[in-house]
Amino acid sequence: MAGLHPTVPNPAMALAGWCPLSLAGAQTTQLLVEPPWRPAVLWDRVTLTCQDSGTAGDTTWYKDGQRWRQEGGNNFTVTESGTYTCERPESGxxxxxxxxxxxxxxxVPARALLEGETLTLRCRYRQEKLATLVFYREETELGRLYNGTELSLSPLQLNHSGRYNCKAWVNNGVSQGWEESVPVTVTVHGEHLTAATLAAP
Incomplete structure (x- = not known):
């Protein structure tokens, strides 16, 4: 029905309907995350910074596909989980x-990943008490860690693109078992990239 916003299960799709692009259609506004990892985790004290080419005006923030708040500042410390995007005047x-x-x-790192680089995968558990971590790409095991949280892949190739996840063997003294992360899509880019691609997560 025209004029109505249907419920969209995918937050990224919902955001596309609520947050308009710039007049030129170019997505020049970037949302920087610190620490620079994706997905960010709430228990890391995450800071989001809205950045564009320098236009003046307030930043409008969206959370889970809906307008959340408008303010003069272009950064804030996150206190709630969710999917965030920001809008700047003229740059969308x-x-x-x-x-x-x-x-x-x-x-995975919150930046464009290039052929030939090293990809660091981090498997994080909220309690930081792990016995075993197992990393997967497209359901194929990549490796196990018994001490530490990071697994590196190097050098990156285009065929390293795909869906990655990890499992943690958790023993909290009351119960034990495997807990699995949500898959993260990794895209490896060739050597020739535009500046806009390099800036994108």
Whole structure:
């Protein structure tokens, strides 16, 4: 029905309907996350910064696809999990940034990943008490860690693109078992990239 916003299960799709692009259609606004990992985790004290080419005016923030708040500042410390995007005058909306509050989270660097680089995968558990971590790409095991949280892949190739996740063997003294992260999509880019691609997560 025209004029109505239907419920959209995918936050990124919802954001596209609520946050308009710039008049030129270019997505020049960027949403920077600190620490620079995706998805961000709420228990890291995450700061989001809305950045564009320098236009003046207030920043409008969206959370989970709906207008959340408008203020003069272009950054804030996140206190709630969800999917965030920001809008700046004339330059439109940023790509979305997800802040997770899951027990187990697989993180990758929040930047464009290029052929030949090293990819660091981080498997995080909220309690930081892990016995075993197992990393997967497209359901194929990549490796296990018995001490530490990071697994590196190097050198990156285009065929390293895909869906990654991890499992943690959790023993909290009351119960024990495997807990699994939500998959994260990794895209490896070739050597020739535009500046806009390099800026995108």
């Amino acid at each position: 909306c940023s790509p979305p940034v997800n802040v997770s509050d899951d027990q187990v989270v697989l993180q």
